[in-house]
Amino acid sequence: MTPNEFWAVIAHARQRATPNSEPSMLDALYRELVKLPNQELYAWYGLQDSYMDLADTPKLFAAAVLINGGSSDDRFTDFTAWLVVQGKTVYESALANPDSLAQIDLPFDNAEWEFCGYIAGDAYEGKQYLDQLRPEKPAGRALRSRYPQRADLETQVERICMDTALHRPFRPTAAAVNLDDHILQIEILQRIRQTGPIRDFWSALPESGERQALRRRLAANLNRDTRKTAATLQRTLPQLWQKRTAWEEARSAEHPHRGPER
Structure with a gap:
């Protein structure tokens, strides 16, 4: 994967995501990344x-x-995750001139997107769930034989695989207005949980020497x-x-009893 291909994934996700919403960006990035072969997914994470x-x-x-309104080592890592998913132009401009x-x-006060830093691993997990629920796999075959008339089955499978991979608690969708819908969603979730151990994304990453060489390039x-x-932040930026x-x-004008939070 080239740097341009890496940035194209983020650009496509940003077109779909709600601005300044990490959950929305996570959804959009996940949908782009689950399309990638595993080696490309490793390479995308290496670039990120x-x-x-x-x-x-x-x-x-x-x-x-x-x-x-403050930072620390961990918080700054989460800030850099936010910065990268703002896209190529914003990222490169910020590196050259942070005041840009x-x-x-x-x-403000919400540009620490920790979970975006893990999204490649989550997409890798989701790919495994989706694979286990394909029509030719036992779990997928059983699911489709049980619900042969459900036109929304694939959509439900994709949504619940994504929510599970992103470690979100299960909640029936608004469309689950009857017991049959609710049972379907629970059964998909149960079949995901019964797939057994999944392969670990992080242990398959390149060695540190390769990562350091990539950073130099x-x-x-x-x-x-x-x-x-x-000497001061005011002079620096x-x-x-x-x-x-x-x-x-x-903000103080809107909430006169709340003081500055710097």
Whole structure:
């Protein structure tokens, strides 16, 4: 997988996802990634992990502090996951000039998208569930013989496989207005749970030496501002500071009894 192919997956997902919604972006990324062969999925994650690592610069850490009202090692990792899924243009602009993030619609206090950092592993898990429920597999064959008239069966299978892979609690859909619908969804879930042990995504990733070589190759084509920050955040990232300040003032005006959260 090339870097352009990696960014194309994110671009396609962003076209489907609701802006500034991690759950929506997770759904959209999952639907793109389950289409990939396993080797391509490993490669996609390798690029995601590398781009997140390359975003570890002093000024981007300062940007994370301003955008999220604070940061830490773990929180910053989650911020870089958010940054990568904003797409190629935003990502590359932010690496070259972190203050450029002031030009986009920012989800202040909510730009730490931890679960987007795990999405490749979740899609890998979902692929295994879907495989076990294919028509030619015993579980899939039994399911279809039990519900031969259900036109929505494939849609229900895909949805419940996705929710299970994304570790979401099972809830019947709004369409489950009768007992038969509810029973169908529970049976799909039970068959997923009975598939037995699944292969571990993380243990199949390339060795650390290969990942480091990938990061060096990517870094050679990126303009990264790795300089130290100024004495204050206001001087380091003036546009982002101004945007954060305006957001806090607007929020205080809406909730006059709530103080600033910086």
